[in-house]
Amino acid sequence: MLNSTIRPLAAGAMALAIGFSAIPAKAEQFINVLTGGTSGVYYPLGVALSEIYGKNIEGVRTQVQSTKASVENLNLLQQGKGEIGFALGDSVKAAAEGNADAGFAKPLDKLRAIAAIYPNYVQIVASKESGIGSFEELKGKSLSVGAPKSGTELNARAIFGALGMSYDDLAKTEYLPFGESVELIKNRQLDATLQSAGLGVASIKDLATSLPITVVAVPAEVAEKLGAPFQAATIPAGTYEGQTEDVPTLAITNILVTRSDLSDEEAYQMTKQLFENLDSMVAAHNAAKAISLENAAKGLPIPLHPGAERYYKEKGVM
Numbered sequence: 001m002l003n004s005t006i007r008p009l010a011a012g013a014m015a016l017a018i019g020f021s022a023i024p025a026k027a028e029q030f031i032n033v034l035t036g037g038t039s040g041v042y043y044p045l046g047v048a049l050s051e052i053y054g055k056n057i058e059g060v061r062t063q064v065q066s067t068k069a070s071v072e073n074l075n076l077l078q079q080g081k082g083e084i085g086f087a088l089g090d091s092v093k094a095a096a097e098g099n100a101d102a103g104f105a106k107p108l109d110k111l112r113a114i115a116a117i118y119p120n121y122v123q124i125v126a127s128k129e130s131g132i133g134s135f136e137e138l139k140g141k142s143l144s145v146g147a148p149k150s151g152t153e154l155n156a157r158a159i160f161g162a163l164g165m166s167y168d169d170l171a172k173t174e175y176l177p178f179g180e181s182v183e184l185i186k187n188r189q190l191d192a193t194l195q196s197a198g199l200g201v202a203s204i205k206d207l208a209t210s211l212p213i214t215v216v217a218v219p220a221e222v223a224e225k226l227g228a229p230f231q232a233a234t235i236p237a238g239t240y241e242g243q244t245e246d247v248p249t250l251a252i253t254n255i256l257v258t259r260s261d262l263s264d265e266e267a268y269q270m271t272k273q274l275f276e277n278l279d280s281m282v283a284a285h286n287a288a289k290a291i292s293l294e295n296a297a298k299g300l301p302i303p304l305h306p307g308a309e310r311y312y313k314e315k316g317v318m
Contacts, residue, residue, distance in 0.1 A: 034085030036069035039179035048284035070151030088151035089229035103149035112305035118290035126192035128212035142172035144181035178203035198287025267307025
């Protein structure tokens with residue numbers, strides 16, 4: 001009698017358990033933020049962005065991935081291996097067009113913009129003892145142009161071409177990230193480094209406090225020859241220790257990029273939380289001071305994600 005009572009109870013409990021287990025759990029959102037080398041500007045801003053999203057978007061788990069920056073980030077997004085990434089405007093344009101020389105075998109059709117953010121400045125820095133005082137004086141010297149086919153290296157190639165020069169004019173070309181380039185200069189194994197980043201990049205600050213430097217100008221004519229998204233800009237005096245004068249150079253807008261298959265709501269929240277927490281971005285790096293809502297949807301070489309567009313329309317900037 002007891003056994004016959006227990007069996008139905010046990011069966012009922014089992015059915016209840018199966019019933020509960022059949023209810024699907026709410027899927028957790030995951031945001032992988034694609035950045036750049038840890039000594040650049042993308043990385044600290046990416047860390048700040050991941051913290052903003054983790055705190056302010058319900059049910060989100062975040063991760064920051066250090067990469068070789070623009071080109072790798074765009075290819076990873078196309079492959080669905082990231083939710084948001086930093087990239088230079090000229091790299092984004094090359095990706096959308098499928099420029100094989102820039103590292104894109106075919107057009108990347110899944111890229112969508114979240115926001116135009118701050119400008120990258122091409123910053124060419126040489127040790128004072130190298131004797132390099134102008135771009136032309138890089139001839140016969142050693143220069144690091146950034147990781148192969150990174151956004152920085154694409155910038156370097158474009159500038160050399162615009163001035164009728166090539167890497168063949170150099171005594172040695174190194175393809176190294178920012179931090180490694182600086183260490184070689186400190187050890188007298190490299191004359192100069194070209195870095196495309198926000199002003200006040202940590203690697204160059206480190207170099208300037210270690211030995212006397214020269215910030216090398218990029219002639220204004222280069223911006224005219226290259227056209228958009230390149231523009232003439234200035235590295236203000238005092239940006240780096242020992243830099244006593246303004247130095248002309250080029251600037252290229254950075255873009256936060258996502259994927260077309262990301263939900264409109266997720267893209268909306270990523271855009272909204274960025275602009276509602278800009279103070280946290282500025283605290284991570286001064287380059288973020290240049291991020292503005294008014295310019296976020298301007299001059300983009302790829303379409304805005306509909307979720308981002310919704311936010312800009314709400315704010316009246318589109």
